[in-house]
Amino acid sequence: MATIQLDKLVKRFGRQVAVNELTLEIQDREFVAILGPSGCGKTTTMNMISGLLKPDSGTVSFDGKVMNAVPPGKRGVGFMFQNYAVFTYLSVYDNIAFGLRIRKMASQDVDHEVREVARLLQIHHLLSMPASNLSINDMQKVALARSMVVKPQIFLLDEPLSNLDAALRNVMRAELKKIQQELGQTTVYVTHDQVEAMSLADRIAVMNFAVLQQYDTPHNIYNRPKNLFVANFIGSPTINFFEGIYRSGEFDLQDFTTGKVVVSKENRNAVDECVRGERIVLGIRPEHLKIGTSKQQGASGLRAKVVSFEPLGSKTIVYMHPDGNLKTIVKSSMESDYKPEIGSVMNLIFQEKDLYLFDEKSTELVMRFGS
């Protein structure tokens, strides 16, 4: 049993605010990912949970008990570092046994625990090897084993997969998820990789500039991003944004010469209510934006010129300039066999339910048409 509560955590380094008024509640056995670009404060947050850093103000509580004054070793957390921090002067066995020995566990118990966790991670054949001879893959497993062996209530993982190559990363991702489900610790996972966060986490905390942007399930983060930053950060390729003005039932988009998007009758009232200022940003994800000729059904009348395309196998990403602005890029995700002609002017096709409506000034999501 372990829940984590962060209450108005603040941490400054000199003048720079690394984490600002962070409030977060993590349920027992929950897998939470802290996601954000580098320098957003996610590792600082992690270090405050583990106790390696003391918050300037605010509290860290486990199960309702304030932990601020408890030293890291007494908090019952397992910590896995981005660069693994394996003690290379020790053998694999001694590395895994390190935490148990510090806790003064009897040596036959240490042996039992070490072998069990080594078997679980399939590194039992390496136990007698010096840790300095390990491959990066095995080193990562040793680091994982070392933090697991003390049976922490809370598991903190700081970008554990970022040093691995792509293929291995997928394997380890699946493995991590399996282990977490088997052992059922509360897990906090720091990453800048949205795929890792989306695939692993029960809930994602998106951070930027030291501030928590949104804390929600992967589904909601994707479908109901709270603001422009979250919408832009999640999804690959990134979402398309079009700035414009809302006036009497129409979005007038400045990037398009023919840029009018008319709001349907049933949504008209809702939009009228939501939009406060005039200036808005319309968002649409590339996977919801198709291209075709003006005769096709759902054609919006917005036109764009094809600049390039990337056939990715499972899909083809088409890059275009809107006809009114050659600096903006419009991305569309099409079927894998789609081959546009470079330079051709195409019509953008999308459905109203896939639109995201943001307020330009506050950058907040004001309305989601569908779902």
Added chain:
Amino acid sequence: MEQKLYPRVLKFFLVVVVTILFFFPIYWIFSMAFKPFPEWTAAAGKIYWVPNNPTLDNFRAIFSPKLEMSPISGTAIRPIINSLTVSIIGTAIAMVVGIFAAYGISRYKAGGNLPFMLLQLRMFPPIAIIIPIMIMWAFLRMIDTWYGLVIIYGVVTLPFSVWLMKTFFDDIPRELDEAAIVDGCSNVGAFFKVVMPLAKGGIASTALFVFILNWSDFLIALILTDRRWTTIPVHISKLQSAMVGALYGPKAALGMIAAIPPIVFGIIIQKYLVRGLTFGAIKK
């Protein structure tokens, strides 16, 4: 691909020249130590490149008990003991203080500008500070005592040990200490259990360096000692007689002996010297 002959010959030639340049003084001391008086004295009128009649007379002259009428006989033993004593204790002081100071500076940015000021200490010409120190030491009655020398040796070599150790500690990833702390170590425990074993090579090579500095010091020992606590370098300078002037043979003999401890020390820690340059806990 095979290198062309000409650059290879040139390279080889340069290596030989530099090697001779470096090793000649060592060879000269070595050969002089075994030359009899007629061969090392300037009065011989010619240079003996190798000892024609190798002898241990020079060693006898400085080590044999005072039986002969020579004023230098048997005088070398005490300076050797003195040098060992003050160099070892001075090195120990510089290392113990230096390790902790360097760790504090490396991990906790302790001391603000102090580390740099410490380095500036080395930029003073030693002669500028040694005279005031001599006066202070005279007041404190620390002239010609082992602790008078040891304190100065520890302090003078401290900047070196701090800065060298700091670079070694900087190379040890912080995450290693942190991992140990999360595993339940105290800060001090993490230092001894994780950082120290990894810094062994650095500590050993720094200790050797500091020891050589102390061992070869002439100026400080010359000014702060008088009789009982003269060290080898000072004693070498004193080996002369009214009749023949500088006694180069005995000087060379003592010099050769003085070269032994650093070499032995170096061989003992050789393993760590190599490791000190290659350790690294993390795959990048």
